Structure formats: structure tokens, C-alpha cells
Amino acid sequence: MVAIREISRPSASLNAMSTPAGPVLRVPPAVAGVNRDQDMSSHADAINARRMNFYYGENQVLFDVSLTVPERSVTALIGPSGCGKSTFLRTLNRMNDLIEGTRCTGELLVQGQNIMDPSVDVVLLRKHVGMVFQKSTPFPKSIFENVAYGPRVAGEKNRAVLAELVESCLRKAALWEEVRDRLNDSAMALSGGQQQRLCIARTLATNPQIILMDEPASALDPASTARIEDLIGELCSQYTIVIVTHNMQQASRVSHQTAFFFEGRLIEVGPTTRIFTSPAQKKTQDYITGRFG
């Protein structure tokens, strides 16, 4: 077992064994726009989670999770399947409210406001904290109407305003050139990668401050994945991004900060370069070198 892993990931495993304190993974260059060495201490906190516990019925899946996300940065959530990454991500826009019998305790500040407060309007919160899902979910409407959905729901009716907004969001999502001549075609006819960028454009159109992405590229081919990663690099100058990924290389390429989850607990969080070169925890090291999960 170990032998096979050593063959498949020679550099990682060898590094890990020889010098546990030294670099455990060769960290690939970051995508353009992500400066991993940037000092984020001057950035205000976009998200501040304190001692969060989460339950599906009686089943507790998050234990005392505390995590701070600086504004205009990318945070990657990594960890083995079932460790609670998606659950944590979905508490950030109270998406879990939609699931019957869930319960969440702790304190969760988004831009300084406690969003766990019952008086919080989740509809407004979700405009502020957008979300992109693993499976692209275009509505069975035209490309234009998909992007215009959020503004329309928010009450925008002026066609010219909508058209301008749709164009700017499609441009930001690096999709405009591909679809500008067929905005009225069904979004279902786009390729998987295009659909996912459309979903990003659709999220941008609600003018969020924070964008949550749950494995946004895991169903895509390498070329489309690269486009999404580049896009994240472009977007992080304006938006705070939290991304769940199973791809270690991706996490290291696109994020400033990485948080490692294991069995519902946040094991370790820190600057991406440090997490991937000298993790403080043995579990983190085992995970990123591919020893489990």
C-alpha cells in the first residue's frame, strides 16, 4: 500500500519521511492574481466563526469549529470525504436551514454581524453570501435569464440595466466571448465547464461580497478546471472566496489560506504555503501527502 503511494507520489512521500518539519509537498505556482505571501492582517474579517457545532438531527458533524476568513482572499477547505467541509460551508449562508431537523450552535459573524441570530433575513444574507455548487445547476431558461435571475428577484425590471449587468457578470466569469451571440439560447445547451462559469456569473449578478464554492471544478475536465482556477484568481481582488476542494494542487494554487478538516473538527488552519510545506499537525501532513482519505 505504502509502496504504491510512494511510486505514485514520489516527491511528496519521500519529503514527508525524510524531514517531517521540512516541505512535505512541492507547492505549485499560484494562479495569477493570488499572491500567497500577501499579508492579510490589514484585511478586515469577512467571516468569523466561533466554536460552531452542527447537528443533523442527533448526529453531530461539526465540533467547535473556529475559523477567520479575511476579506478579499481565498480560503480553501480540505479534508477527507464526510469530514464536514460542505456542512461548514453551507452554514455560512444558512443553506442548511433548508434541511429539516438541523441545528447549529456557536457564533458566526459575517462582516461583523451575527448571522445565526433568528432575526437575520436569510434571503438578504444569501444575496450577500453567494454559492456555487459542485454540480452546475443552470435553470432551464435562456443564458440571459439565468444571469438576470438574481437581479430580477431583487426587483430589477429595467431591460437595459439588466442587459448591462448580464454582460458585465458574464465578462467577469470569462464567458462573455463564448456566449455573446446566443444569450437567448437555453443554458442547458452549454458545456459542463461553461455551465459552471454561467453559475458563477449568475452568483456575481446578485452582487455578493462573499462567494462560497463547493468543489466547483470536480466535475470538469482539466482545461475547464484551469479556467475556473484562473477565474478565482481574478475574482479574489474584489470578493472573498471560500472553496471546498479535494484537489490538493488546486487548493495550493488558488488559496491564500487553507483549513484542514478531519472528522468534523478543524485540525489546522494557516497560510497555504505553510500548510503545504510545514504543517504543524501530523494528521494534516498525512492527509496532504496522500496517506489517507
Next chain:
Amino acid sequence: MPLSRKTASLFQRRSANGHEKVIWASLLSCALISILTTVGIIVVLLGNAVYSPGKSTAFFEEVSVWEFFTDTHWKPAERHSGTELSDSATGKPAGHFGILPLLSGTMMVALVGSMVGVPIGLGAAIYLSEYASPKERDVLKPVLEILAGIPTVVYGFFGLHFITPWILQPVLKHVFGIEIGVFNVTSAGIVVGIMVTPMIASLSEDVLRSVPRSLREAAYALGSTRFDVSMRVVVPAALSGILAAFLLAFSRAIGETMAVTIAGGHKIMLTANPLAEVQTMTAYMVHQSFGDNSASSIQYKSIYAVGLALFSMTLVINIASQWVLRRFREVYQ
């Protein structure tokens, strides 16, 4: 060779296979009975309406198809089979057999029924699928099924003795100053609407619920209220399936008989007035078959012509509904 004989017996058919055959045959005949019934109905309809092989004549051998579809009067009582009372100028039997008055009656009742049943049924479906908690659904769905199980004759009297005298007549009289008769399209339409509501509700609920959850989540994540999600995403995504449900309900409304015979009335006339008394195609068939015309009379045979028209209409609508539904399924399955 004893050995080979033994081997052969291993693979010999046993009595179990015989049982299998009996089961297979009886199940097959169950399936065939429904097909044969349909074929039988079509043969009887065609044999009396279009072409009769014996010495008796079929309806359309005496009345032209053109007259059937264009004449604006339906006055079967004035026409007698044979030539004794024929119009001397044309040699054709006198009287009128234009389906339009009956068709208009049927269509008006079905339209009023749809206007009642579609919004209520769709509203109920949206509530059940998007708003109701599992507990509420457990209570509401059986109630809908009870509503669907009430005999249609009960609905007929409900229209005649409740909707018309207690709701329609007072409202029209006091609000609009209009007096209407005991029998009218609107009452019949309302009860037909109530009758098709459970059907629309349960068929539409099925299609609404088959819209993937991921689509709803995506809509919520964009800052939608529950109402936005229902009306802007789920209903449009399920539109073709809902349309199929409407079509099936419309076809059911067209074929509805007892309630419209009781509440709609007997007057055969071409009208677009929803407050008028009308006779629908189905009601005509009931009246005529209880009348004292002999089975060989043209009046009696007209039942088959009307029946054939009715059958064709519902067949076309049901096929259309199947087609629409298939297109819906293609998108999500």
C-alpha cells in the same frame, strides 16, 4: 443408455414450467382484455357511425360529414329515418345534425371547469410540493383522494342544489342584477372544475416534486424567497409536465357525464353565454339513449356519431398530453 437418459431428465421441462405458462397466459389475457375492449368500442362506434356492413345504414351514410361539422343546429327530432319525410328538393332526410351546439356546450363546461380546476389544482400542487411539511402532506393527500372518489352524480346534485341556488343565483342577482335559470353552464363547469382539481393537483405535484432539489438550492442561494423559488424556478422547470396534467384534466372534463347532465340542462343551442342552459355531448348521449327512438332510427344512431367525436377529441388530447410529458421527462431523467 441409462446414463444419458438420466442427464436428459435433468433438463426436461417440469410441471413448474406448466404453471409458469398458466400464469403467463392469464396475465397476458388481462392485458389483452383492456386492449380488446378499446378495439371493441372503436368497432362499435365506427360500425354505427361511419360504415355499417349489414343492411342497416350507419349515421354518416345518411348525414354528410360536412353537415355534421358545419350545421349550427342539432334538431334530431325533426328528422326521420328513411325517405317518407325527406326533403323533396334534395332527396335528403329533413332535420339538422350539426354537432356545433353540443360541442359548444361541452367546450364551455370544460373551459369553465378548467378555469376553476387549473388554478386551484395548481395552487394545491405548489402548496403540497413546496410549502407543506411532511405531516401536512400526509393529511392533505388523502383528503384530495377522497374528493376524487366522490361519485360524479353527487357532484351533479351539489351543482344543481347548492352551487346554483345558494351561490350563483344570489351573487348574480344581488351584485349584477342578472337572473339565471336552474340549469346553466357555469354551475356545471364549477362542479366539473372541483372534480378535476384533485387530478390536476396530484399529477402536477408529481412533476413539481421531480424537479431536482439542486435547482431549488441554487435558487435559494441566489436570494430567493420560497415564493420566488416556486414561481420562477420550479413551476417553469415543470411547465411541460404541468401542461400535460392540464390536458388530461381537460380531456376528463370533456368526457364528464353525470354532473353535466344534472347541472347543465337539456337545451341544445349554439351559444357562448356561460349562464345559458346547454346540453353537452355526453348529456345528449344520455338523453337520447333514454329516449323512445328505436335502435335503427337515425336519432339513436346519432349517439354513436357524437360518441365517436367525443372519443376522437379525448384521444387526441391524451396523446398530446403524453407527448408533452415525454418531453418533460427527457429534460430531467
